[in-house]
Each structure stands twice: as C-alpha cells, then as structure tokens.
Amino acid sequence: MLNKWLNGFKKTQENILGRLNALVKIGPTINDLFYDNLEEILVTSDIGIKTSMELVRTLKEVVKKDKIKETQKAIEKLRELIVDIVKINNQKLNISKDELSIYLFIGVNGVGKTTTIAKVGNLLQKRGLKVMFSAGDTFRAGAIEQLKVWGKSLEIPVISQQEGSDPAAVIFDSIEAAKARDIDVLLIDTAGRLHNKKNLMEEMKKINKVIQREDGKKPEEIFLVIDSGTGQNALASAEEFIKNVPDITGLILTKLDGTAKGGMAIPLIKELNIPIKFVCLGEGVKDIDEFIPEKFIEGILGEVAN
Ligand SMILES: Nc1nc2c(ncn2[C@@H]2O[C@H](COP(=O)(O)OP(=O)(O)OP(=O)(O)O)[C@@H](O)[C@H]2O)c(=O)[nH]1
Numbered sequence: 001m002l003n004k005w006l007n008g009f010k011k012t013q014e015n016i017l018g019r020l021n022a023l024v025k026i027g028p029t030i031n032d033l034f035y036d037n038l039e040e041i042l043v044t045s046d047i048g049i050k051t052s053m054e055l056v057r058t059l060k061e062v063v064k065k066d067k068i069k070e071t072q073k074a075i076e077k078l079r080e081l082i083v084d085i086v087k088i089n090n091q092k093l094n095i096s097k098d099e100l101s102i103y104l105f106i107g108v109n110g111v112g113k114t115t116t117i118a119k120v121g122n123l124l125q126k127r128g129l130k131v132m133f134s135a136g137d138t139f140r141a142g143a144i145e146q147l148k149v150w151g152k153s154l155e156i157p158v159i160s161q162q163e164g165s166d167p168a169a170v171i172f173d174s175i176e177a178a179k180a181r182d183i184d185v186l187l188i189d190t191a192g193r194l195h196n197k198k199n200l201m202e203e204m205k206k207i208n209k210v211i212q213r214e215d216g217k218k219p220e221e222i223f224l225v226i227d228s229g230t231g232q233n234a235l236a237s238a239e240e241f242i243k244n245v246p247d248i249t250g251l252i253l254t255k256l257d258g259t260a261k262g263g264m265a266i267p268l269i270k271e272l273n274i275p276i277k278f279v280c281l282g283e284g285v286k287d288i289d290e291f292i293p294e295k296f297i298e299g300i301l302g303e304v305a306n
C-alpha cells in the first residue's frame, strides 16, 4: 500500500520535493532569496498564497529562535510545520453500532463520486460490513447504470428508480430497503450537475433533509468529494458547498495519481478544518486509502536529500 501511495504522489513529490532539493543545492546558507524562492515554490505547489505565506512567516520565526543557518535544516523544520497542519486531520470513519449508517457523497460533476462509492463500498464490505448503494443521481444519463455495473461486480445491492425520478424518493426507498435488509452502511450517490450551481445546492439541502427525516438522525458521513487536479481552486468550491451543506463530515480527495497539485490538501485542511477521510489514487476499485498524515507527508515530501 505504501508503494501505491508513493507512486500516486509521484508527480506532486517531483513538483514540491524536487524543487525544494534544488533550492537547498543552489544555496546551502539561509538568506532572503531563499525565503523568496521557498514561498514561490509553495505557492506554485497549490498550497495557496495564504497558507504559503503563513508557513514561511512561521519558518522564519523558528529559524531565528533555533539559530538555524543551513537551508537544509530550514526545510526539515518546514516539513515539521506542514506535519503539524496535517496532523489535526487524523479522524476515523463514523459508523453507528447496531443501526444503519448513511454515507452521502456530494461534489461537482466528474470529480469521482460514483467511482469513490464503489471503492468505499468495497472497502467496507471487505471489513465484514453489509453495504448497499443508492442511485441518487437520477439526473445524469447513464449514472444509474454506472452504479449498477459497480454493484454487480462487487456484489453489492443497488436501489434505484428510473432516470429523471425524484432523488428524494429514491433515497427514501433506499433507507427503507436498507433497514429491512439489515444493512450496516448505505452509500448514497448524488448528481454533480443540475443545470446550475443554485439547483445543485438546493438539491443537496433537500436530500439532506429527507435523510434526516427518514432515518431520524444526520447521515454518519457527508463526504465532499474533491478532484485534486483542481488544485487550490478546490478551496473556494468546497467553501461554497459548506455554506449550503453545513454538516459535511469529511473530504475525499480523488485523482491524486494524475496530478502534481497534491499540495492543495494542506490549505484545505488548514482553512476548512474538516478532516480528509480518504484519498483516491487511481481508477481501480482498490485505489483508495484512508488518509494517514504521516503517509501523506512522505508522499509529497519524501525524505529531503542532503
Ligand atoms: N486517475 C483517477 N481517475 C479517477 C479517480 N476517481 C475517479 N476517476 C475517474 O474520473 C471519471 C469520473 O468519475 P465518476 O465517478 O463518474 O465521477 P462523478 O463525480 O460520479 O461524476 P458525475 O456523476 O458526472 O457527477 C471516471 O473516468 C473515473 O474513472 C482517481 O482517483 N484517479
């Protein structure tokens, strides 16, 4: 699994670590230019201007306090600062004992919601839990079929209605069916595109309400699925969702395998204060792992070479 992480993060690591190593090589002693270059590397690694500036400012304080002279040592301190940010983010999956748990997957179109449902469903099933899928994306052509194909190959039941039907009705049915069949976790797919953002947000609110009414509690997890390739733009998009669905319990970062922008996870954690619960590192059903801060840091920063 560690190899998969390291492979998945390869592009991000080359982007960040590669340039940090080059920076240490061109100047072994700390000076103003070092900080300027460092800030530029961080900003252009999708860590975002705000978080990058804060990191450099804190690093300057640490360097001063610890009387550090070498750029190599400064980079090691930077790594510790990033670890501190990411570590707040070590949260376990919420699962209710002895009653149905509901996981709702939301996010803009194409980020990987449906694929991630298959991955999480498979993971939970492997852990001995009884899972079920709910085809709550009745909007996009082919979405129901896509989930059914996953359900068939993973032997996970799928509750669906026709395309164009009311997602709230599908979700209602799914909760009833899940309870009747003693399911542990119901994973609900949702549409990512509904003409415009306003409709999408209204739909999300409505779905959330239906679940709370039918299940008598909030979903155990509301996952906001985010495409890592969108880089630092993901932050604004996530903030928009949070405004409309305030109960988001976790983020899932997809497509880390194809991007050099994995640094975007750092401002997301810092600014949103919502844990990243899973990372996805490929299209296959097994290309998913729980977010582990140490592994993430190793993935993006590796070991700083001497
Ligand atoms: N490389 C890679 N591709 C992924 C990953 N996750 C999803 N994909 C691909 O991204 C594409 C879109 O995935 P979907 O799961 O259909 O995305 P969605 O959010 O459900 O899309 P809509 O239903 O249209 O809103 C598919 O081709 C997936 O195979 C990942 O972690 N890595």
Ligand SMILES: [Mg+2]
Pocket (backbone or CB within 6 Å): 113, 114, 115, 137, 143, 189, 190, 192
């Ligand atoms: Mg989908």
